[in-house]
Amino acid sequence: MTNIAEKEPEGGGKHRLHNVRFYTIKPQGILSMAYSKTSKCLALSRQVPVIELWNLEHTPYLDLVIHLQPDSPVESLAWAGNRLFSVDLTGKLIEWDLTKLKPRYEHSPTGNALWSLDVNPAETEIAVGSEEGHINILSIENDEITYKSLFNKQSGRVLCLKFDKTGTKLVSGTEGFVRIWNVLKGTTLHTMTLINNDVIVWSLQVLSDNTIIAGDSAGYVTFWNAESATQIDSSRVLDKNVFALAVNETEDRLVCTGMQPPLIRLFNKTQIRREESTSERWIKFLQRDVHKHYVKSLVLIDGQIFSGGLDGILTVTSSEKLRAKFSQHAPFLKGCVASLAISEKLLLLRYPKSLHLWRLGSAASEDKDKITGWAQSLGTSEELLLEQPPQKLLELNVKGPNFIQASAISPDANWICYSTLNELRIRRLQRDPLQVHRLVEDLPKELQPASHIIFTKQERLALLHPQSNHLSWFDLKEDRVVFEYSVDLSDHCKNTISHLVVSSGGDYLVAATSDQIISVWNLHGKQYKHLLNLPRHQARTTALSMHEDLPRMVVAYANGQIVEYDLVDRKFTCETEEYLIPGTRYYCISGISLDPRNPNVFLVHNETTLYVLERNDNFEPKEEVIKSKTKKLSKEKPSSIAENSKSLTLKTKLLRQHLVHVSRLSPNELVNVSISTNNLLAPLPTPFQRKKFGTK
Numbered sequence: 001m002t003n004i005a006e007k008e009p010e011g012g013g014k015h016r017l018h019n020v021r022f023y024t025i026k027p028q029g030i031l032s033m034a035y036s037k038t039s040k041c042l043a044l045s046r047q048v049p050v051i052e053l054w055n056l057e058h059t060p061y062l063d064l065v066i067h068l069q070p071d072s073p074v075e076s077l078a079w080a081g082n083r084l085f086s087v088d089l090t091g092k093l094i095e096w097d098l099t100k101l102k103p104r105y106e107h108s109p110t111g112n113a114l115w116s117l118d119v120n121p122a123e124t125e126i127a128v129g130s131e132e133g134h135i136n137i138l139s140i141e142n143d144e145i146t147y148k149s150l151f152n153k154q155s156g157r158v159l160c161l162k163f164d165k166t167g168t169k170l171v172s173g174t175e176g177f178v179r180i181w182n183v184l185k186g187t188t189l190h191t192m193t194l195i196n197n198d199v200i201v202w203s204l205q206v207l208s209d210n211t212i213i214a215g216d217s218a219g220y221v222t223f224w225n226a227e228s229a230t231q232i233d234s235s236r237v238l239d240k241n242v243f244a245l246a247v248n249e250t251e252d253r254l255v256c257t258g259m260q261p262p263l264i265r266l267f268n269k270t271q272i273r274r275e276e277s278t279s280e281r282w283i284k285f286l287q288r289d290v291h292k293h294y295v296k297s298l299v300l301i302d303g304q305i306f307s308g309g310l311d312g313i314l315t316v317t318s319s320e321k322l323r324a325k326f327s328q329h330a331p332f333l334k335g336c337v338a339s340l341a342i343s344e345k346l347l348l349l350r351y352p353k354s355l356h357l358w359r360l361g362s363a364a365s366e367d368k369d370k371i372t373g374w375a376q377s378l379g380t381s382e383e384l385l386l387e388q389p390p391q392k393l394l395e396l397n398v399k400g401p402n403f404i405q406a407s408a409i410s411p412d413a414n415w416i417c418y419s420t421l422n423e424l425r426i427r428r429l430q431r432d433p434l435q436v437h438r439l440v441e442d443l444p445k446e447l448q449p450a451s452h453i454i455f456t457k458q459e460r461l462a463l464l465h466p467q468s469n470h471l472s473w474f475d476l477k478e479d480r481v482v483f484e485y486s487v488d489l490s491d492h493c494k495n496t497i498s499h500l501v502v503s504s505g506g507d508y509l510v511a512a513t514s515d516q517i518i519s520v521w522n523l524h525g526k527q528y529k530h531l532l533n534l535p536r537h538q539a540r541t542t543a544l545s546m547h548e549d550l551p552r553m554v555v556a557y558a559n560g561q562i563v564e565y566d567l568v569d570r571k572f573t574c575e576t577e578e579y580l581i582p583g584t585r586y587y588c589i590s591g592i593s594l595d596p597r598n599p600n601v602f603l604v605h606n607e608t609t610l611y612v613l614e615r616n617d618n619f620e621p622k623e624e625v626i627k628s629k630t631k632k633l634s635k636e637k638p639s640s641i642a643e644n645s646k647s648l649t650l651k652t653k654l655l656r657q658h659l660v661h662v663s664r665l666s667p668n669e670l671v672n673v674s675i676s677t678n679n680l681l682a683p684l685p686t687p688f689q690r691k692k693f694g695t696k
Contacts, residue, residue: 030308034077045074070401087114120167129158173201190229215242292687341413357394444483560584
């Protein structure tokens with residue numbers, strides 16, 4: 001690997017693009033959400049047993065995923081500062097260790113299914129509601145969970161709970177009733193009856209002026225005075241099931257949503273004057289039609305509405321603008337979902353419980369001449385006819401509740417390796433005829449579950465073990481896997497490693513963690529040495545790549561910034577402004593593909609668009625940027641902005657639907673994997689059809 005020449009190579013930038021549209025995952029509905037102001041983290045649970053942690057400090061970014069025990073999806077979530085709590089139908093209250101992504105404390109307050117929980121404003125107590133009508137109060141002081149009190153039993157399951165602003169009262173919602181409790185004594189202060197005993201209270205909010213807001217199964221939002229337990233107002237906002245309510249920090253805007261119709265409706269607190277008297281009323285303000293299926297949960301964060309439901313899509317829209325753009329984040333699998341065997345043009349796709357191996361299609365002969373003689377300018381595109389369509393060759397499935405967290409196929413198409421949460425499997429792939437043999441004998445004990453699997457061009461295999469942050473290296477023989485050595489990354493990467501890249505020549509290793517650390521190692525045979533750490537960035541690392549023939553790495557951050565760093569000269573050779581690409585304000589950059597023939601061309605993508613960027617020769621870094629990059633990367637040599645540092649210019653973009661992966665098949669071929677919205681929603685019931693004005 002050599003440094004860049006003074007005169008950069010010409011050409012490059014012209015590519016064939018394989019559009020893979022047959023990758024489809026089953027949508028997993030969103031059940032609950034909770035937001036932490038302290039860590040700016042949105043936690044959400046799904047119908048499958050996972051908890052997703054989205055970092056919202058900049059552009060929304062899926063940072064971490066906690067995998068739960070089978071058949072234990074979380075019903076409700078709550079934060080106390082940086083501490084995350086959950087309850088599920090197995091009867092467990094769990095506090096989560098967000099570094100190890102494992103339970104920190106487990107508690108079974110009643111032994112019955114748990115439906116709801118809430119943390120008091122002082123963040124010293126937590127209330128839990130159960131299937132049998134019990135409400136437990138537990139202390140979470142001193143970094144522990146201890147039992148404190150049990151309220152008088154009520155009839156029916158407790159589906160929602162909410163402390164008042166003082167923490168001395170607790171409001172609960174059940175079938176037919178809203179109750180106000182004395183937290184200290186555990187007794188009922190008031191019981192409010194709904195219009196019918198079979199109406200279920202799904203959601204609650206308690207305002208600082210002692211107003212209780214309840215959403216129910218009849219589609220009503222009802223306002224109560226908590227002091228006198230009298231009804232102030234009631235409005236039917238939906239035809240059926242108001243599942244979620246949220247209010248802003250100033251408590252003058254209310255957001256509600258639910259089942260039929262699946263609209264998000266906003267209400268504004270307005271002063272109404274009648275003659276000499278003035279009163280406050282909640283008046284319908286706006287509505288958002290951004291979901292086709294029912295919405296189960298929403299939160300209101302800094303004027304933005306985050307909502308999700310049956311379709312599993314996390315939707316973000318404004319609560320203030322009359323006409324607002326919205327973004328939709330599909331329920332992707334965390335990590336890489338596709339892997340290429342370049343020599344045979346094979347594509348391995350990862351699903352939650354299976355792997356699919358495909359052979360990519362090829363262009364018709366008359367269109368191949370267009371490729372070699374293509375003289376169009378940068379940014380233009382043209383569709384080619386397929387002579388050979390894509391062909392599915394193989395499907396590998398895992399049994400039971402196992403989840404495939406990582407997979408890869410070797411560049412020569414001889415090996416397939418995949419890992420569940422509990423075991424790792426490696427298979428030998430033979431062609432003509434196609435056969436797959438699983439290796440089970442004489443396997444090294446170091447073949448343990450891995451979060452990242454990398455095959456190198458040097459016929460080696462690297463496995464990252466997430467529990468210890470050790471990287472194990474293996475040599476691939478004809479029908480054997482031989483353990484070589486292990487690299488301990490934990491000295492420099494103490495948190496979860498989110499991105500891992502090995503350079504094309506196998507001489508550099510780059511790892512990025514969830515706490516904004518990017519570390520680089522030199523690899524020489526079985527010898528390895530920590531080279532440097534990049535200056536810690538304010539935003540999360542969302543994409544990482546290395547040039548094929550240059551000792552340079554390219555990093556994208558959640559604030560839309562892209563930087564290029566030279567590992568030999570230890571200088572930033574390219575740096576953009578934040579949100580250079582306007583679309584990165586809504587979707588973070590999730591992948592970077594570099595052109596081996598022209599290092600001045602950068603291809604980056606987010607969920608909706610593939611962008612082509614070109615290095616800009618006329619760029620002068622700002623003074624404050626230079627200062628921010630003068631921290632020492634190592635004891636020997638500081639980092640700085642190179643004198644000839646450059647920025648990037650957006651040349652063109654290609655729109656896509658839910659783009660999940662882009663990788664290079666050859667110097668002039670790219671493969672992009674995307675999920676169409678129609679295919680994503682196809683397994684779901686028919687969307688609710690809302691009658692519109694002027695139609696029957």
